[in-house]
Amino acid sequence: MFTNISAILLCCFAVTSNINTVESAGNQIVPVRFFTQTSSELYIRTLNNLKTFNKHPISIKPAEQEVLSTRNWGTFKDYQFKLKSRDKLEKKAKDIKCTFCLIAKSNISYMKNLVEKLKSGEPLGVNEETVRKFKTEAAIILHLLLLSDLATSKWIWSYYLKIVAISQYDDNKRFIHENPFEDVQLQSGVSDFIENCIAEEYLPKTAIESDLISKKPKIHKNMFHDLRGSGLFFGILGGRAYLGTIEFLYLKPFWDDRNQILFRQIAEVNVDWSNAKKRHKLEVAITREFVENRTWMYKPYGRLDHQHLLVKIIDARFYCCCSVVLHVYEKQLSTRALGGQTLKDIKQLIYKFIQDAMDLTAFKDDFLVVIISEFRFAKISDVNDIRDILTRVRAKANEILIELGVSTKEIDWLSLKLNENQLTSADWITRVITNFKDYFNELKGFFLPFECRVLLHFVDDVKLSIAQYIYF
Incomplete structure (x- = not known):
């Protein structure tokens, strides 16, 4: 989904594994476990140029823009600066979300009245263009946040999906009994977010009562004029569903797992997946009914059990695979079976394997970052x-397997027995890594033309905040 967009995220990692503490400006950071994401200059400039309802605009300075778009960093002081710059980018994104939330609150009132008219027999007609505009604007904001793995929030997804439902009113009207925009979950999500924005001074205290939307219409108009002209949203503006379809968000690609992508046996891992497979089959039946009966129109977050189960299965399979690879590498290190340069090459392959998993899962897992x-x-x-x-x-794999109810005893699931030929062969461990990478590439294919990160943001699993790493 995002691979053809210049704002693809890159990662760099900084850690001093043999130093327990690092002193900076008289403070100690224990331990150093940092990572930052790198965004394109176009992306950063686009966010920075957007005007909001904030009385104290957040401005990302040229030096901050430069470090945010630079993949590498030099000294620890440089890294401190990059962390603080990323924190400011996150605050700017929150500022934009706060302004959009006020816009969405106003639009929800419009949509609520429109649904009542539609239910009384009035055709979508002249309102169709307005509904399309609301949907496009919500999609743009979601896409803007997804591009840099900035927190999206459930209320935005709920708002977006309900507009999607009404934009397809002829197909959905026989399922619409109550008004989808009277959803308490959506209303409270929007209200709570606005209150938080006011408390953190992204919005003035009188934001709701003073009706900023009508008093400052240029903020709304110019924001989306600039976003549409930025070049970041060609897919959305061209009518292609880059955010994912309803079926995708509710896991239709996994309803029929003929290729056993979730439950096939992993080489060298002795795990009985039958209980997890039964749970998945039960969830498929419930989710299918949830989608086919259009229950999602009323309660987009009415149930996420299926999504959470799928994420656990994917995590468990990765940590099982990673345990195998690290086990082989540890044995090759301890027996000194391979030369130094060969070990370095293998280590780089393993590093890339773990990094690919981080990209697949949108950097949601702090444990994996560490x-x-x-x-x-x-x-x-x-x-x-x-x-x-x-x-x-291995302990992490066991933890998730136990949560899945997989019949296994701690550590016993790793059934790998290594002989001398395997320990002295770089080709052998390379094949193991390649086979696991091929598996995860196949898994990625089930998400196409979208990305796993979209699903993870939808279920609110991605809540990155660089602020937790700033102690100076």
């Missing part, structure tokens, strides 16, 4: 570093 950071800077000469990482990855 692991890849430690692994990246672990010394090849110190097998204990790798052994410690392996122990925690």
Whole structure:
């Protein structure tokens, strides 16, 4: 979905695995486990140029824009600056969401009245263009946040999906009994968000009563004029559903798992997936009914059990695969079966394998951020570093498998037995890594033409905030 857009995110990681504390300006950071994302200059400028209802506009300075669009950083001081710049970018995104939330609140009143007219027999007719405009604007804001994995919020998705439902009114009208825009969950989500915006001074205290939308119409008009002209939203403006369809968000690609993409056996891992498979089959039946009866129009977040189960299955399979790879690598290190350069090459392959998993899952997992950071800077000469990482990855796999109700005993599921030929062969571990990478590439294919990150944002699993890493 986003691979053809210049604002694709890159990651760089910084960690000092052999130093427990780092001192900066008299403060200690324990331990160093940081990562930052890199966005395109176009993306950063687009956000920065948007005007909002905030009386104290957030401005990202040229030096901050430069460091945010630069993949690498030099000194620790440079990294501090990049963290603070990313924090400002997140605040700017929150500012934009606050302004859009006021716009959405006004639009919800319009949509509520429109639905009543439609139910009384009035055709969509002249209102169709307005509904299309509302839908496009919501899609643009969601897409803007997704491009840099900035928090989206459930209320935006709920608002967007309800507009999608009404934009297809002829297909959905026999399922519409009550008014979808009277949804308490949506109303409270919007109200709570606006109150938070006021409390954090992104909006004035009189934001609701003073009707800023009608008093300052240029804010709304210019915001979307600038966004449409930015070049970041060709797909949405061209009418293509880049945010995902209803069927995608409710996992239709996984309703019929003929290829056993979720439950096929993993080489060298002795796990019985039958209980998880039964749970998934039950969830498919409930989700199918939820979609076919258009229940999602009233309660877009009426049930997420299926999505959460799928995410756990994917996580469990990754950590099982990662345990195998790290186990082989640890044995090759401890037996000194391979030369230093060969081990470095293998380590880079493993690092890329973990990094691909992070990209697939939208950097949602702090544990994985820690692991890849430690692994990246672990010394090849110190097998204990790798052994410690392996122990925690295996424990993480066990934890998720237990949550899934998989019949396994702790650690026993790793059935790998290595012989001398395997330990002395770089080709063998390379094939293992390649096979696992091929599997996750196949898994990505089930999400196409969208991305797994869209689903993770929809279920509100991605809540990155760089502020938690800033101690200086």
